[in-house]
Amino acid sequence: MTQVDTNTPPAPARPMARRQGAMAAKFAALLAVLLVLPFIVPLIGMNVGIASEIVIYSLFAIAFNILLGFTGLPSFGHAAFFGTGAYMVAILQYQGIENTAVALLTAALGGGIAAGLVGVLVCKKRGIYFGLLTLAFGQMFFIVALRWDEVTGGETGLTGLTRSTIDLGFAAFDLNDQMTFYYFVLLVFFLSILVIWRILSSPFGAVLRGIKENELRVQYLGYPAYLYKWAAITISGAFSGLAGGLFAYYQYATYPEFVFWVQSGNVVVATLIGGGLNSFFGPILGAAIFVGAEDLISSYTEHWMLFFGLLFISVVIFFPNGIPQAVMRLTSWIRGRTGAQDADKASEETGK
Amino acid sequence: MPGFVEIVSQLTNGVIYGLILALVAVGFSLVLGVMGIINFAHGLLFALGAYLAYSLQFHVGYFGALVIAPLIVGMIGILMEFVFIRRLYGRDPLFVLVLTFGVAMAGEEIIQLIWGKLARSVDAPAFADSFIDFGFIIYSEYRLFMAAAAALIIGATWYLLAKSPLGSIIRAGTHDPEMVSILGMNLPLIRTGVFGFTALLGGAAGVVAAPLWSVRPTMGLDALLPAFLIVVIGGMGSFWGSVLGGLLVGVANAISVMFFPRFADLTMYVLAAVVLLYWPRGLLGKKSVLE
Amino acid sequence: MNILEAKNLGVYFGSFKAVDDVSVAFEKGRLTSIIGPNGAGKTTFFNLLTGFHPPTSGSVLFKGQDITQLPIHAKVELGLTRTFQVLNVFDQLTVKENLRIAVQRLRGHPWRLLAHEDGFSSVEEEVDRLLVAVHLQDFRHTRADEMSHGHRRHLEIGLSLGVDPEVLLLDEPMSGLGMYETGQMSDFIQELAQRLTVVLVEHHMSVVMKISQRILVLQNGRLIADGVPADIQQNAAVREAYLGKSYGAGDNSKETVNA
Numbered sequence: 001m002t003q004v005d006t007n008t009p010p011a012p013a014r015p016m017a018r019r020q021g022a023m024a025a026k027f028a029a030l031l032a033v034l035l036v037l038p039f040i041v042p043l044i045g046m047n048v049g050i051a052s053e054i055v056i057y058s059l060f061a062i063a064f065n066i067l068l069g070f071t072g073l074p075s076f077g078h079a080a081f082f083g084t085g086a087y088m089v090a091i092l093q094y095q096g097i098e099n100t101a102v103a104l105l106t107a108a109l110g111g112g113i114a115a116g117l118v119g120v121l122v123c124k125k126r127g128i129y130f131g132l133l134t135l136a137f138g139q140m141f142f143i144v145a146l147r148w149d150e151v152t153g154g155e156t157g158l159t160g161l162t163r164s165t166i167d168l169g170f171a172a173f174d175l176n177d178q179m180t181f182y183y184f185v186l187l188v189f190f191l192s193i194l195v196i197w198r199i200l201s202s203p204f205g206a207v208l209r210g211i212k213e214n215e216l217r218v219q220y221l222g223y224p225a226y227l228y229k230w231a232a233i234t235i236s237g238a239f240s241g242l243a244g245g246l247f248a249y250y251q252y253a254t255y256p257e258f259v260f261w262v263q264s265g266n267v268v269v270a271t272l273i274g275g276g277l278n279s280f281f282g283p284i285l286g287a288a289i290f291v292g293a294e295d296l297i298s299s300y301t302e303h304w305m306l307f308f309g310l311l312f313i314s315v316v317i318f319f320p321n322g323i324p325q326a327v328m329r330l331t332s333w334i335r336g337r338t339g340a341q342d343a344d345k346a347s348e349e350t351g352k
Numbered sequence: 353m354p355g356f357v358e359i360v361s362q363l364t365n366g367v368i369y370g371l372i373l374a375l376v377a378v379g380f381s382l383v384l385g386v387m388g389i390i391n392f393a394h395g396l397l398f399a400l401g402a403y404l405a406y407s408l409q410f411h412v413g414y415f416g417a418l419v420i421a422p423l424i425v426g427m428i429g430i431l432m433e434f435v436f437i438r439r440l441y442g443r444d445p446l447f448v449l450v451l452t453f454g455v456a457m458a459g460e461e462i463i464q465l466i467w468g469k470l471a472r473s474v475d476a477p478a479f480a481d482s483f484i485d486f487g488f489i490i491y492s493e494y495r496l497f498m499a500a501a502a503a504l505i506i507g508a509t510w511y512l513l514a515k516s517p518l519g520s521i522i523r524a525g526t527h528d529p530e531m532v533s534i535l536g537m538n539l540p541l542i543r544t545g546v547f548g549f550t551a552l553l554g555g556a557a558g559v560v561a562a563p564l565w566s567v568r569p570t571m572g573l574d575a576l577l578p579a580f581l582i583v584v585i586g587g588m589g590s591f592w593g594s595v596l597g598g599l600l601v602g603v604a605n606a607i608s609v610m611f612f613p614r615f616a617d618l619t620m621y622v623l624a625a626v627v628l629l630y631w632p633r634g635l636l637g638k639k640s641v642l643e
Numbered sequence: 644m645n646i647l648e649a650k651n652l653g654v655y656f657g658s659f660k661a662v663d664d665v666s667v668a669f670e671k672g673r674l675t676s677i678i679g680p681n682g683a684g685k686t687t688f689f690n691l692l693t694g695f696h697p698p699t700s701g702s703v704l705f706k707g708q709d710i711t712q713l714p715i716h717a718k719v720e721l722g723l724t725r726t727f728q729v730l731n732v733f734d735q736l737t738v739k740e741n742l743r744i745a746v747q748r749l750r751g752h753p754w755r756l757l758a759h760e761d762g763f764s765s766v767e768e769e770v771d772r773l774l775v776a777v778h779l780q781d782f783r784h785t786r787a788d789e790m791s792h793g794h795r796r797h798l799e800i801g802l803s804l805g806v807d808p809e810v811l812l813l814d815e816p817m818s819g820l821g822m823y824e825t826g827q828m829s830d831f832i833q834e835l836a837q838r839l840t841v842v843l844v845e846h847h848m849s850v851v852m853k854i855s856q857r858i859l860v861l862q863n864g865r866l867i868a869d870g871v872p873a874d875i876q877q878n879a880a881v882r883e884a885y886l887g888k889s890y891g892a893g894d895n896s897k898e899t900v901n902a
Contacts, residue, residue, distance in 0.1 A: 020761075074446045121628050128445040129588065132390055133628075136580040140621040147614050195757075203743075203751040203760050210744045213733040220693070220731075221745050222719035222806050223753070235756075261573075265453040272450065303465065309458025316451040317439060 023197070026281060031190060038182050046295060049250070052182045054291045056246045057270065059189045061283030062196060063239030064267045065276045069283075070200055071232045072212030074131040076264050077118060077138020081111040081237035083259030084141060085244030090158035090254040091151060098164050100175070104188065104245045111241015112234050114141065119233035123226045126215060135261065142259040157255035161248060175249065185246055192239055197280065199235065208232055262305075266290065269312050275322020282322055289323065357489050362606045368495050370602020371502035375557040376575045377582040377594040378509060379550035385589035386522055386546050388445055392452035393432065395576030396459040397551045401425050401558020402567045403463060406472045414477035414563075418501075422555035429551020433544050441543070456572065463569045474562035494563055501560045509553065510591060522546060581624040587637020596635060645704075646671040646840050647723065647810050652691050652701035653864075661687045663864040664701070669810070674836040676843040676851045678875075679861035680884060685844045686728055688861065689812050693725045694718050705810075722809035726799045726816060728844075734788040738779055738798055741787055742770045745805025769805070777801035778831070793824035797831070810840045817847050829854055852876070860884065 038051040060082055067073040085107035092103050122133045145152045152158065163175035166184070175181045199205055207228050210218045218225045248254045257263065271277075274286025297307045319326045380394045404421035405414070412420060432455065440448045476494035483490045513519040521542060557575070565571055578601055585600060586593025601620045608619040627635060645668040652665045662684045669675055677685050690696040692703055694715045702711040710718050718724075733741050743766060747753055751766040761767075774780045777797045782790060787798060796816055803811055816832065817825045829850045835841055836854070845851050851858065851872075858875045860868035862884040868875055875881055 020759075068446075074444075074449070076449065121625055124632060128384075128388060128390055128449075131446065131449055132384075132580055133584065135390075135392075136577065136584065136624065137621065139577050140618065143617045143621075147617065198759070199756045201760055202756050202758050203747045203753045203763070203766075204756050206740070206744050206747065206760050207753055209736065209740075210733055213735055214731060217731050217733065217802070218744070219715040220719055220724055221802060222716050222724070222748050224714070224716045262457065265450065265457075268446075268450055268453075303461050305457045306461035306465075309454040309456070309461065312450055312454025312457065313436065316447045316454070317436070320443065320447055 027194070027197075030281065030284070034186055034190075038179060046292070048178045048182065050291060050295055052178070052185045052250055053247075053295075054288045055182070055185050055189045056243050056250060057267075057287040057291050058284040059192055059246070060240055060243035061267055061270045061274070061276065061287045062193055062280070063236050063243060065271050065280075065283050066196060066200070066208075066232055066236040066239070068268070068271060069276050069278065069280075070205065070212065071208040071229065073126065073229065073232070074128075074268075075134045075233070075236070076131045076261075076268065077134035077136075077141075078236075078240055078267050079259050079261065079263035080118065080138040080141035081115045081240040082244035082247070082263065082267070083145060083254070083256075084114040085111040085241030086248040086254040086258045087145065087152060087158070087244075088241065089245040089248040090153075090161055093161050094158060098162070100164050100166060100249075104242060107245025107248075108238045108242040111244060112238030114241070115237020116230070116234040119230040119237075123230040123233060126229075135264065138259075138264055139261055142256060142261070145256040145259045152256070153254075155256060157253055159253040161252045161254075163249050163252070181249070185250075188242070188246060192242060196235075196239060200280070204228070204231070262308075265312065266308075269315055273315055273319060273323055275324045277321070279322075279324075282324065285324065286322065358610070360489055361491065362610055363603060364491065365495070366603040366606025367599060368499045368502070368602070369605060370599040371499055371506070372557055372561050372598075373575065373578045373582060373601055374595045374598025375502050375506055375560070376554060377579040377586070377598050378506060378591065379553035379557070380576070380579045381583045381586075381589065381591075381594045382513075382522075382553075383547060383550050384583065387543055389437065390445070390449045390452070391547075391550075392449060392576070393455040393459060394452075394550070394554050394579065395572030395574075396456045396463075397425050397429060397554035397572075398558040398561075398575045399463060399567075399569065399572035400428065400459075401555030402474070402562040402565065402571060403467055403472070403558075404555070405559040405562040406467070406474050406567055409474060414475070418556070418559050421559045422552045425555025425558070426548045426552030429554075430544055430548035432551070433547040437547065438540065438544075460569050460572065467569075469569065471566040471568040474567060476563040498560055498564065502557070505553065505556055505560075506595060513591060518545075578620055581620045583634070584624045585627045585634055587631075587634025590634065590636040593634055593636035644671045645669065646706055647692070647842075648704040649688075649692060650702045650704065652688070652703065653699050654687060654691055654696055655699045660864045662691060662698075665861070665864075665866050666701075667859060667866060667869065669840060669842060670857075671809075671840050672836075673856045674832070674841045674843065674854060675857045675859065676845060676855040677859045677861060678845070678848070678851055683861040683884075684864040685861055686814055687864075689725060689814055689842075689844060693723065693812060719806055719808070722807070723812075724803045724806055724808045724810075725812035726796075726803055726814055728814045728818065730792070730795055730799060730819075732787045732795055732799050732802060735786065737784050737786050738774070738782045738790070738801075739770055739784060741798055742773050742801055742805055745802040746770055746773065749807060773801050773805055776804060778827075791824075792819050793821070793827065796820065796824075796828065800831070800835070804835075808839065810842065811835065812842045812844075814844050815846065816843070817845060817850065825850065 034055065037054070038048050041048055041051045064075065064078045067075045088107040088110040089103045092106055097103065118134065118137045121137060122130055125133055146154060163181065166173045166175065173180050173184065175184055200208070207218060207223055210221070211225055211228060215225050244258065247258065270286040270290035271283045272286065273289050274282035274284065276282040276286060293311060298304045301307065376394070376398055380391060383389050383391045383394070401421050404424055405417040408417035408420055436451055436455065437448060440451060482493055484493055484496070513522060561575070582594055582597035582601055586595070586597030600623065604619045604623050605616055608616040647669040649665055649667050652662060653660065654662050665688060677688065679685055687696065691698045694713065698711065702709050704710065705718070705721055705723055710721065710723070733744065743760065746769040747760070747763065747766050750769055751760070751763040752758065774783060777800060779794060779797055779801065782794060787795060790798070800813070800816065813832065817828050820828060825847060832841060832843065833854050843851070843855070855872055858870065858872055859866060860875060860878070860881050867884060868878045868881050870878070
């Protein structure tokens with residue numbers, strides 16, 4: 001989206017209407033890319049299903065980024081909310097409730113409630129202490145998933161889930177079909193991120209941005225900051241739960257690994273790779289790269305944790321601000337190097 | 353209803369378990385306090401201590417391992433700080449946590465590659481491999497040795513922090529990292545030293561725990577997660593808070609094992625949640641710059 | 644009428660009494676300044692009044708109501724707010740975005756999650772009014788961290804005004820300002836004092852002497868003098884507190900007292 005407008009002065013001022021228009025354009029471009037994604041994925045030798053996984057993971061990362069990128073709260077327990085959503089879908093199905101819409105709403109509700117409970121304990125904290133607490137209490141959900149066999153299936157999880165057919169009268173959509181499932185996931189994803197964007201651009205979202213910048217200042221403007229943080233955690237948890245619910249359908253199962261700390265770390269890393277700290281759409285790119293890498297690594301080795309560990313380390317050391325920024329740096333570095341030869345050319349161009 | 357003897361022996365077990373956890377938590381909390389770092393790889397260092405004890409026992413015996421293994425783990429800690437963590441000072445603490453996440457994951461896999469997936473066992477040293485008969489209760493000698501060793505290391509650490517000149521620098525750093533550099537101290541060196549020292553503590557805890565814990569790749573996390581909660585319960589940056597928290601978690605765990613064994617793991621979470629609601633800074637915590 | 648009152652207010656850090664048994668009432672509409680050597684406890688006193696620190700002893704009354712135990716935001720809701728010695732604005736946001744967060748609580752329904760933040764005309768009008776009030780109308784879309792220090796000080800006061808306070812505590816609003824900016828700030832504070840009760844902590848003695856209607860002097864956490872500027876200048880205890888340094892009014896605006 002690099003548009004050059006010669007009519008505006010160099011000041012960073014941008015009229016509101018233009019800003020909203022630019023955002024609408026970005027949403028449209030994103031939709032266009034995601035609509036053709038399942039046709040691109042096989043071209044690079046991957047399973048069509050990966051497209052669904054990318055979109056589901058993107059939703060998880062964007063939901064997570066409500067906290068990290070837009071409220072400044074580093075959560076390391078988001079697997080708990082994601083996993084709760086997944087288990088909601090599975091548990092409902094084991095109870096005989098097959099309706100997809102009901103199951104996904106319950107997944108969001110479950111994720112929200114789980115996050116709300118953790119939120120009560122952590123919403124007065126920030127920074128590294130917030131990270132420590134979410135990490136610790138997130139792992140509590142893993143223990144519940146592991147030990148409460150009657151409900152969660154213990155170590156083996158809940159397997160053999162089914163996807164239903166959504167019958168709209170004029171047409172029926174069988175979600176067992178990979179393409180149909182992908183477009184269903186895309187629909188849920190797109191509606192969700194529209195809602196999330198709307199929330200972040202509301203007055204409430206402005207308070208969250210204020211908290212990210214300067215929580216004390218927000219308190220001295222008369223806002224009970226902890227309530228806003230609690231609400232942010234809960235909303236983030238609800239959308240994470242929704243993503244988890246979709247993931248249960250994707251895998252036809254839920255496993256305790258969904259709730260494991262590694263999963264919490266994954267979403268942080270995916271968000272960082274995409275440069276999510278300062279970007280709404282960044283986590284989508286991060287999720288795509290992350291899911292692709294995961295697919296690649298796990299198809300070559302069973303020691304995936306080793307490579308994931310190395311991935312985590314290298315992301316922090318080499319791309320702490322995300323791949324997009326790293327690419328920009330690299331290109332400007334290359335330009336700088338070739339700049340010597342191109343110097344004449346460049347000066348010629350600027351001279352025009 | 354468990355009988356008197358079982359209650360006494362479980363409670364004693366709880367205290368000993370608590371001491372080991374406290375030892376892990378003290379090292380973890382020191383890095384957190386002095387460097388503002390959540391070292392997620394601290395559990396890995398604990399596991400490395402136990403595995404090195406396993407390998408070294410065949411060559412130098414248990415006591416040899418008790419000395420050598422922590423030193424090796426300490427060196428690994430220094431290396432870790434020097435190669436990775438040093439690059440991240442002054443940046444968002446988030447990055448260090450993700451980094452140590454990665455180190456913990458890769459490390460766990462490396463342990464599996466070297467020692468295999470299955471649990472290994474470390475024998476208790478010969479002098480303490482039998483049982484003492486207290487009349488009403490028969491108790492394992494090694495457990496008592498373990499308690500004594502853990503308590504001794506905790507005591508020595510406290511002495512070092514509270515009484516030595518180095519300790520006062522470290523304590524100053526806990527409150528205000530900038531002060532240390534204002535005092536003209538070499539901050540990077542102190543950080544490396546503190547990190548190495550806590551790695552050594554973690555390794556020592558691993559060696560002491562090895563004969564009783566099952567030595568397996570995931571044991572690091574089994575010790576680290578309680579350590580998180582112990583820091584929450586005891587209060588960030590409080591030495592005795594970590595010790596108190598460790599003992600509370602150990603005893604609470606022992607009690608819940610008797611009454612609802614399946615969910616015993618959850619007790620410490622409930623304990624931490626209750627503490628957090630009533631003592632937001634932990635039982636012995638003070639207002640800190642990290643909040 | 645006393646709008647804000649400290650009763651036997653004190654805070655101890657160990658055996659060190661940072662603020663020691665201070666009782667003082669602030670009359671509505673008056674501009675009161677608090678002076679004293681560095682470390683006298685002026686900022687700590689502000690911190691106690693606004694709930695940044697809980698006091699060890701004593702209480703704070705606002706319009707007769709005991710607000711000592713109220714959380715910060717509740718005190719602000721009642722009409723008491725402050726600025727900080729170390730500048731405290733939203734650095735990454737533009738001036739307009741800064742002010743909007745301040746004013747929308749009372750006018751923009753901050754809990755309406757799905758309403759767009761641009762959609763509240765009452766908020767926009769108030770932001771426009773504030774921009775003029777703090778003389779930043781030319782910087783509407785400038786990011787806070789790209790402005791001069793003086794403008795940022797104005798912005799911080801603008802944030803505080805956005806919550807419609809009745810009492811505004813200003814903690815060294817002139818620190819770090821040049822001579823010209825200090826003059827502007829002095830005029831600005833006088834403007835504010837027409838409408839609000841202002842309490843000022845400041846080192847610029849000439850400004851303090853010129854604009855204050857009443858001056859309190861703190862030393863070692865204790866209130867050692869209280870009176871109109873002319874009295875304070877004559878006060879022997881105050882002279883002694885400043886180590887005998889003379890600080891007669893009106894010599895030049897650079898003169899500060901830094902004991």
